[in-house]
Amino acid sequence: MATESVGPAAPAAAASEPAGPTWERRNNVGSAEGRRAAWAGLYWLWDNTRLKAVKHCRRSLIGFTADLMMSRSGLAHWQGLRSCGSVSACSVCARKVWSKRSLKLEAALTEWQSRGGSVALVTLTMRHSRKQTLAVLWAALGGAWNATETSRGVRSVRAALGVVGFVRRVEATYGANGWHLHIHALAFIEGDADESAALRLGDALYASWSARLKRLGMQAPLRAIGTDVKLLDLSDPGAAVAGYITMRSTPEGMAGRELTDALGGKRGKRGNRTTWELLADAVEGDKGARALWWEWEAASHGKRMLTWGLKVSALLDLEDEDDADDLEATVIARLGQDVWSQVCNRPDGPCDLLEIAERAYRSQSRGDDLERCHLLGLEAAMTDVALTLDDWGVLSWVDLPLEAVTGDDFKVLSADLTSSAPPVSTVSAAESGQAGGVGTGPPGPHAQSRPAGPLGPPVSASVRAEPP
Numbered sequence: 378m379a380t381e382s383v384g385p386a387a388p389a390a391a392a393s394e395p396a397g398p399t400w401e402r403r404n405n406v407g408s409a410e411g412r413r414a415a416w417a418g419l420y421w422l423w424d425n426t427r428l429k430a431v432k433h434c435r436r437s438l439i440g441f442t443a444d445l446m447m448s449r450s451g452l453a454h455w456q457g458l459r460s461c462g463s464v465s466a467c468s469v470c471a472r473k474v475w476s477k478r479s480l481k482l483e484a485a486l487t488e489w490q491s492r493g494g495s496v497a498l499v500t501l502t503m504r505h506s507r508k509q510t511l512a513v514l515w516a517a518l519g520g521a522w523n524a525t526e527t528s529r530g531v532r533s534v535r536a537a538l539g540v541v542g543f544v545r546r547v548e549a550t551y552g553a554n555g556w557h558l559h560i561h562a563l564a565f566i567e568g569d570a571d572e573s574a575a576l577r578l579g580d581a582l583y584a585s586w587s588a589r590l591k592r593l594g595m596q597a598p599l600r601a602i603g604t605d606v607k608l609l610d611l612s613d614p615g616a617a618v619a620g621y622i623t624m625r626s627t628p629e630g631m632a633g634r635e636l637t638d639a640l641g642g643k644r645g646k647r648g649n650r651t652t653w654e655l656l657a658d659a660v661e662g663d664k665g666a667r668a669l670w671w672e673w674e675a676a677s678h679g680k681r682m683l684t685w686g687l688k689v690s691a692l693l694d695l696e697d698e699d700d701a702d703d704l705e706a707t708v709i710a711r712l713g714q715d716v717w718s719q720v721c722n723r724p725d726g727p728c729d730l731l732e733i734a735e736r737a738y739r740s741q742s743r744g745d746d747l748e749r750c751h752l753l754g755l756e757a758a759m760t761d762v763a764l765t766l767d768d769w770g771v772l773s774w775v776d777l778p779l780e781a782v783t784g785d786d787f788k789v790l791s792a793d794l795t796s797s798a799p800p801v802s803t804v805s806a807a808e809s810g811q812a813g814g815v816g817t818g819p820p821g822p823h824a825q826s827r828p829a830g831p832l833g834p835p836v837s838a839s840v841r842a843e844p845p
């Protein structure tokens with residue numbers, strides 16, 4: 378893992394940084410280290426996964442270009458990549474989806490609290506042995522949950538307490554006793570529920586859960602260990618979500634492993650490892666972890682990792698996980714498939730470009746005139762990304778004027794290393810009559826002032842033109 382940290386919450390930039398989405402600061406679902414670890418996971422998956430969709434995730438494009446986008450919060454992301462969408466088996470897709478789900482959940486808890494409701498966190502576990510495969514455990518878990526949710530005992534307690542529905546999450550860890558599969562469910566309860574209500578709900582769930590597991594040929598869990606219900610403090614919905622979708626249960630946990638160990642967590646070769654920690658270990662060459670990961674991706678394929686009860690969704694009128702952040706972002710580089718493939722052939726290439734763009738953007742984002750800072754930041758990011766591509770040898774020269782940032786036209790960066798023709802082609806700068814600095818000719822001043830190394834300090838301040 379890289380030691381370099383350019384996280385959006387860097388203290389130096391915090392004072393004048395525009396407010397961004399809450400999740401990357403509050404729920405630990407969006408650090409720069411986590412993104413880097415997730416991409417490292419995907420690189421490993423390209424060579425090692427047994428799922429075809431994951432193997433091709435983000436290597437090819439939906440349209441003609443891979444677009445590097447910069448949002449006003451100073452976070453960069455890629456757009457236009459064909460992705461697998463797997464929440465369980467792809468570290469980059471999972472990271473994106475979990476961050477959106479965290480926001481959606483936070484909105485749900487905020488809304489529920491404003492209506493005077495309560496939420497209880499229910500944990501249901503199973504007894505298991507080393508001999509049981511993940512597929513066997515999962516089949517039992519799914520069957521037992523469906524039966525529990527609709528059982529007569531649970532239905533009557535739900536009606537009595539005003540439990541309108543559940544949001545359910547499945548989690549797996551692997552430890553000394555093999556796979557440990559469990560359910561974390563949020564019970565949305567009308568009114569001000571107290572501890573006795575939580576206890577009553579726990580008893581009803583346990584009775585049905587254990588009875589159904591026994592019928593499915595499993596050993597019943599003990600009440601004290603098997604079922605846990607506790608009321609959430611909704612005064613800080615962000616913290617409540619962070620307790621529900623924890624860092625370890627998302628790909629962020631891949632980067633946080635050392636921290637988990639230092640804090641006395643049970644991770645380690647003998648302790649319980651989450652599936653993301655297994656992936657991180659596999660990336661580092663652990664063959665046992667690789668075999669367990671293969672079992673995980675096969676068993677979890679096609680399963681829902683987070684399920685919203687219909688009533689909860691309908692009641693709170695929640696929007697689906699959309700790409701709202703993409704609407705706010707500006708394209709700072711467009712790469713054709715050939716350039717994108719070369720970027721992906723470099724270790725950490727896609728992630729390096731995101732970090733370079735973010736660092737350049739933030740270098741300009743201090744000052745009172747936010748709009749001017751934003752435009753300067755975009756230009757800085759654009760310049761540094763282009764110079765980096767040049768450094769990497771995928772482009773020989775590129776210059777992107779500020780007008781290209783503020784207008785609707787962009788350049789497709791297309792490398793043709795075998796051709797003697799200029800490797801940069803404009804798509805629309807010429808068409809729209811803008812003062813494009815792109816074309817044939819010797820390397821511009823930016824390229825000359827660029828220090829060696831793809832992660833060198835930003836140089837753009839000295840060469841950047843003033844805005845018009």
Ligand SMILES: [Zn+2]
Nearest residue numbers: 434461467470
């Ligand atoms: Zn994916």
